[in-house]
Amino acid sequence: MTDDFSSHVVVELGELRDVATWMHLEAQSLDGGPDRLASTVHFGHHSPCGETHLARRHLLSALETHRAGWDHHRQELEAIAAGVERAVDLYAASDNHPPTVDAAVLDPAPDLDPDLDPDLDPDPDLDLNPDLDPDR
Amino acid sequence: MTWQTAWEAYDVPRLWDAVHLEDDPLGWEQVTGLNHTAELLTGHCEGLCAKREAVAHAWQGPAATQMLSRLDGLIAGARAQAVALTVAARGLHGIMTALALARKKIQPLTVRWDEVTSDWIPEFWDEVAAELNDEARTAMLVAAAEVRDHGSHLGAPETLREVGTAAPPPLPGYPPTTSDSPALAGTPQPVPAMSGHPVSMLPIPPGNPYAPGGGAYLLPAPGVGTHGFIVPMAATVAATAVRPSIWRVPKGVPPVIVPVDDSPSLPAPETMAGFHDWFSGLATPWRAVSSRA
Numbered sequence: 001m002t003d004d005f006s007s008h009v010v011v012e013l014g015e016l017r018d019v020a021t022w023m024h025l026e027a028q029s030l031d032g033g034p035d036r037l038a039s040t041v042h043f044g045h046h047s048p049c050g051e052t053h054l055a056r057r058h059l060l061s062a063l064e065t066h067r068a069g070w071d072h073h074r075q076e077l078e079a080i081a082a083g084v085e086r087a088v089d090l091y092a093a094s095d096n097h098p099p100t101v102d103a104a105v106l107d108p109a110p111d112l113d114p115d116l117d118p119d120l121d122p123d124p125d126l127d128l129n130p131d132l133d134p135d136r
Numbered sequence: 137m138t139w140q141t142a143w144e145a146y147d148v149p150r151l152w153d154a155v156h157l158e159d160d161p162l163g164w165e166q167v168t169g170l171n172h173t174a175e176l177l178t179g180h181c182e183g184l185c186a187k188r189e190a191v192a193h194a195w196q197g198p199a200a201t202q203m204l205s206r207l208d209g210l211i212a213g214a215r216a217q218a219v220a221l222t223v224a225a226r227g228l229h230g231i232m233t234a235l236a237l238a239r240k241k242i243q244p245l246t247v248r249w250d251e252v253t254s255d256w257i258p259e260f261w262d263e264v265a266a267e268l269n270d271e272a273r274t275a276m277l278v279a280a281a282e283v284r285d286h287g288s289h290l291g292a293p294e295t296l297r298e299v300g301t302a303a304p305p306p307l308p309g310y311p312p313t314t315s316d317s318p319a320l321a322g323t324p325q326p327v328p329a330m331s332g333h334p335v336s337m338l339p340i341p342p343g344n345p346y347a348p349g350g351g352a353y354l355l356p357a358p359g360v361g362t363h364g365f366i367v368p369m370a371a372t373v374a375a376t377a378v379r380p381s382i383w384r385v386p387k388g389v390p391p392v393i394v395p396v397d398d399s400p401s402l403p404a405p406e407t408m409a410g411f412h413d414w415f416s417g418l419a420t421p422w423r424a425v426s427s428r429a
C-alpha cells in the first residue's frame with residue numbers, strides 16, 4: 001500500500017483551509033432551502049378531477065424528494081468540508097511525510113506516522129471515503 | 137394511474153365549488169419559491185465548481201483525487217436537483233394557470249345559472265341549464281388535459297404520497313368516474329338517486345311570476361323524472377316577500393284610484409337573504425358541512 005502513495009503529493013494548506021471554511025459557510029447558507037420546499041399543495045383541494053388529484057400527489061411527493069435531497073446535499077457538503085479540514089490538519093502536522101499522510105487521509109484507521117500526534121484528528125470516525133474498507 | 141372523471145355527474149354549482157378556490161396566491165408563491173430555490177442551487181453549484189478547481193490546484197495526490205471525485209458527485213447531484221426544481225416550477229405554473237383559467241370560465245356561468253329562471257321562460261330552463269353545464273364541463277375537460285400534461289413534469293418518485301381532497305358530491309344517479317377507472321383511494325363515490333340527496337336545481341328568486349314567493353326548479357334527472365318541476369319556498373319565508381302598498385284615506389271609503397306600479401317589485405333584503413339560506417340548504421348542503429369542518 002505504501003507504494004501506492006509514494007507518488008508526488010502537492011498540498012497548499014492555506015488554500016485548502018479557505019475552501020473548507022467556504023464550504024461550512026455555504027452549507028449554513030443553504031439552511032433555509034427546505035422552507036421554500038414546504039410540503040403543501042395549493043391547488044385542486046376541492047376538485048373531483050382524477051388528473052388534478054394525481055398532480056397533487058406528484059407535487060407533494062416531488063417536494064418531499066427535493067427536501068430530502070437538499071438536506072442530503074447540505075450534510076454531504078459539511079462532511080466534505082470536515083474531510084478537507086482533517087486532511088489539512090494531518091498535512092500540517094507532518095510536513096516531511098506528505099505521502100504517508102496522504103495514505104492516512106484515505107484510511108480512517110491508518111498506519112500513521114509514529115511522529116504524528118493522534119490528538120490532531122478531531123474526529124477519528126470521520127471517513128473521507130466511506131466506501132473504502134476500514135479494515136484494510 | 138388515476139381515475140377518469142365523468143363530468144356529466146357535475147353541474148355548474150358543483151363545478152364552481154371544485155374550482156372556486158383555485159388561483160390561490162400561495163400556489164403562485166410556491167412557483168416563485170421553487171424557481172428561487174433552483175436559482176439558489178444553480179449559483180451554489182457555480183461556487184462549488186470554482187472551489188473544486190481550487191482544491192484541484194492546491195491539492196494533488198491520491199487522497200486529493202478521491203476528494204475531487206466526491207466533490208464531482210456532489211456537484212452533479214446538485215445540478216440535477218436544480219434542473220428538476222426548475223422543471224417542477226414550470227409544471228406547477230402550468231397547472232396553476234390551467235385551473236385558474238377553468239375558474240375564470242366557470243365563474244360567469246354560475247351568475248348565468250342563478251339568472252336562468254329570471255331571464256328565460258320555463259320552456260327554456262332545461263335547455264339553458266344544459267348549455268351552461270356543457271360549457272362548464274368543457275372547461276374542466278380542457279383543464280384536466282393541461283393538468284395531466286404539466287403534472288407529468290413534476291418529477292415525482294414512483295411511490296406517491298396520499299393526499300386528501302374535499303370535492304363536492306356528484307349528482308345523484310350519475311357515476312362520477314368512467315367505467316374503466318381503477319378503484320383508488322380518493323376516487324369520488326356515486327350518490328344514489330333517492331330522497332335526501334340534492335339534485336341539480338335552478339334558483340327561482342322571490343318575485344318570479346312562476347314562484348312569487350321564491351322556489352327552486354328541479355331539473356330533469358334520475359330520481360326527478362324526465363320533466364323538471366318547481367318546488368316553492370316555505371310559506372313562512374314567502375309571506376315576507378310581498379311588498380305592502382298602503383294608501384291613506386280620510387274615511388273608510390274604497391279608493392277611487394288604485395296604485396299603479398310598472399316597475400317590478402324588488403323583494404326586501406331580508407326576504408332575499410332568507411331565500412338564499414333556504415336555497416343553499418336545499419341545493420348545496422355540502423357547503424355548510426365543509427364550512428363547519
